[in-house]
Amino acid sequence: MITPKLVAASSVPLVLSILSRGESYGYSILQRVRLLSGGRIEWTDGMLYPVLHRLERAHLIESRWGEAENGRRRRYYRLSSAGERALAAEREEWQAVDATLRALWAPKIGDASHA
Amino acid sequence: MITPKLVAASSVPLVLSILSRGESYGYSILQRVRLLSGGRIEWTDGMLYPVLHRLERAHLIESRWGEAENGRRRRYYRLSSAGERALAAEREEWQAVDATLRALWAPKIGDASHA
DNA sequence: CTCGCATACCTCGCGACCTTAGGCATTCGA
DNA sequence: TCGAATGCCTAAGGTCGCGAGGTATGCGAG
Numbered sequence: 001m002i003t004p005k006l007v008a009a010s011s012v013p014l015v016l017s018i019l020s021r022g023e024s025y026g027y028s029i030l031q032r033v034r035l036l037s038g039g040r041i042e043w044t045d046g047m048l049y050p051v052l053h054r055l056e057r058a059h060l061i062e063s064r065w066g067e068a069e070n071g072r073r074r075r076y077y078r079l080s081s082a083g084e085r086a087l088a089a090e091r092e093e094w095q096a097v098d099a100t101l102r103a104l105w106a107p108k109i110g111d112a113s114h115a
Numbered sequence: 116m117i118t119p120k121l122v123a124a125s126s127v128p129l130v131l132s133i134l135s136r137g138e139s140y141g142y143s144i145l146q147r148v149r150l151l152s153g154g155r156i157e158w159t160d161g162m163l164y165p166v167l168h169r170l171e172r173a174h175l176i177e178s179r180w181g182e183a184e185n186g187r188r189r190r191y192y193r194l195s196s197a198g199e200r201a202l203a204a205e206r207e208e209w210q211a212v213d214a215t216l217r218a219l220w221a222p223k224i225g226d227a228s229h230a
Numbered sequence: 231c232t233c234g235c236a237t238a239c240c241t242c243g244c245g246a247c248c249t250t251a252g253g254c255a256t257t258c259g260a
Numbered sequence: 261t262c263g264a265a266t267g268c269c270t271a272a273g274g275t276c277g278c279g280a281g282g283t284a285t286g287c288g289a290g
Contacts, residue, residue, distance in 0.1 A: 005123045009118070011277080017220060073285085075239075096156070100152045104129070126247095162249070165270085
């Protein structure tokens with residue numbers, strides 16, 4: 001199980017990244033995240049929908065009501081241009097933190113300490 | 116600026132990682148994070164000390180009062196064995212999420228969509 | 231036909247935790 | 261003497277995931 005804080009930090013970039021691949025909808029996003037993470041990221045719809053609504057209020061994504069083949073109604077979301085820029089920013093932030101962590105995880109080859 | 120949620124998610128693994136390199140103390144950890152991240156991660160002591168106290172209450176780190184060369188008192192922290200295990204777990208979780216994000220950021224070479 | 235399940239969406243209260251802002255003590259240089 | 265850097269700690273406020281609960285439809289099993 002992934003810690004709640006990591007889920008919180010990754011939810012927005014994950015949703016934006018998935019939508020950058022093309023239009024999608026809530027239920028499908030849930031399954032996609034589960035699949036892509038090999039089941040290690042377990043989202044609930046109770047946290048996903050508020051995220052989608054926040055992102056839409058922030059104009060990072062846009063939605064439309066659509067009809068599935070089976071007749072069920074779905075709300076399809078897609079990335080806005082502002083969302084693309086936000087995704088790029090989120091991505092840079094993530095990579096900055098990731099680079100910092102990886103530097104600490106790397107063997108101490110270039111370590112300046114005199115230990 | 117790094118988003119608050121990313122700060123929340125990275126603070127614990129960062130602190131544990133830094134301490135895995137050897138004993139340290141609050142003020143020094145702050146500077147280390149700033150340096151390692153190239154100034155992109157800007158922590159305040161107001162968020163670091165609560166983190167340190169939580170980690171100590173959880174027995175992931177241990178502390179002792181020490182004296183600096185200049186006479187100032189410092190509280191030195193070091194990783195406990197439980198902390199080492201926790202760090203390994205945090206690291207795996209981080210890398211799981213990172214792998215998921217990178218899969219979405221990679222070019223669509225193997226993309227199964229028929230677009 | 232009816233029941234249950236998967237699909238598909240939404241909302242609310244609780245608790246965790248960063249942010250901002252403050253406080254306290256010591257050392258050193260101007 | 262006075263301010264800045266060092267070094268530690270805490271409180272109020274707001275954000276947001278989590279768990280639980282609610283609504284509705286299509287489909288297959290009995």
